[in-house]
Amino acid sequence: MKIIFILLFSLQCFAQENIEVIYKYQSNFKKEIPGNLMGEILSKSKRQLPKLDFILKATPNESLYKLEEKVSNDGQSQRILIMMLSLANSKGVFFSDVKQNIFIEQTNAFGKLYKIISDFHQLQWNISNEKKSISGYQCRKATLEFNVGNENNKAQNREIIAWFATDLNYPFGPLGYRGLPGLIIELNVNWDYGYILKAEKIKVLDNLLQIEEPQEGEIISETNFKKLSRNSEFNN
Amino acid sequence: MKKVFSIIALGTMTLSLSSFTHSRSLEFRDCAAEAWNAGTDAQNLGFDEGTVYDVTDFVYDACINGRDYSLLMLAR
Structure with missing residues (x-):
């Protein structure tokens, strides 16, 4: 009886472990970089973003993903950084709470800080039997397809390929991609100017991890946020 | 005579003010178009x-503040 209790207690402790994951960006452009300003921004992103660390802190129930804070006093550098992060959808803070079925993206958009609220369980992943080993973890493949703007603009179609480790029982990943039965080790955002976010370090934390829901920002539903566009805001 | 001069001076001032407003407005429209x-x-x-x-927003801000955003891109 005592042994069973100890075993159950140990399993409980293991299940409650907290983790910290560092993801690194890598560009995966399928099209040539154009010779205009956008091309210059893309080239700069390709050079600069791999130098940054993106951190996911997670308990089995909650997670927070964001860029590791870098303090810069130079307003211009900060603006350029934000624009480069925007190209990789990485300028926001992403919070998940599995039990409450809440997902929040806190982001500065159209000149205002928003808290975009949606359900945690909403991504319709297609999990395949394909497997591969990444950084010593046996991973399974899952895919997801959607359009980030106008359905008629094929360039705005995205194919997401996530490789998740079933051994790591955390249903989280970078940029708010979530809901898989294991931690996303590698995320491939596949399109003309796509990128890969890959877990470089996974650290199990001994101490208690406090994950706090982002507080600031105007609350807006994901559906209403999608209706916002530069047309209305830029003409103000 | 004094009165005529005053009228001319006033006219010139109005004209320069109007061309200033016009050129400012053109500058603004260029930045907006560039950004768009x-x-x-x-x-x-x-x-x-x-x-x-x-x-x-980045291009508009750089443009109205007279900064060359292409050079900003080259900065580390």
Whole structure:
């Protein structure tokens, strides 16, 4: 009886472990970089973003993903950084709470800080039997397809390929991609100017991890946020 | 005579003020057009609305503050 209790207690402790994951960006452009300003921004992103660390802190129930804070006093550098992060959808803070079925993206958009609220369980992943080993973890493949703007603009179609480790029982990943039965080790955002976010370090934390829901920002539903566009805001 | 001079002076002042307003307004419209074009390029390449706004806003801000955003891109 005592042994069973100890075993159950140990399993409980293991299940409650907290983790910290560092993801690194890598560009995966399928099209040539154009010779205009956008091309210059893309080239700069390709050079600069791999130098940054993106951190996911997670308990089995909650997670927070964001860029590791870098303090810069130079307003211009900060603006350029934000624009480069925007190209990789990485300028926001992403919070998940599995039990409450809440997902929040806190982001500065159209000149205002928003808290975009949606359900945690909403991504319709297609999990395949394909497997591969990444950084010593046996991973399974899952895919997801959607359009980030106008359905008629094929360039705005995205194919997401996530490789998740079933051994790591955390249903989280970078940029708010979530809901898989294991931690996303590698995320491939596949399109003309796509990128890969890959877990470089996974650290199990001994101490208690406090994950706090982002507080600031105007609350807006994901559906209403999608209706916002530069047309209305830029003409103000 | 004094009165005529005053009228001419007033007329010149009004004219220069109006051309100043006109040139400022042209400058503003150029920056807006430049920014809008950059945003449209981003949209055509397939970026989402948020990114398109960020690019538009960045170009507009650099333009009205007289900064060369291409040079800013080269900075480390």
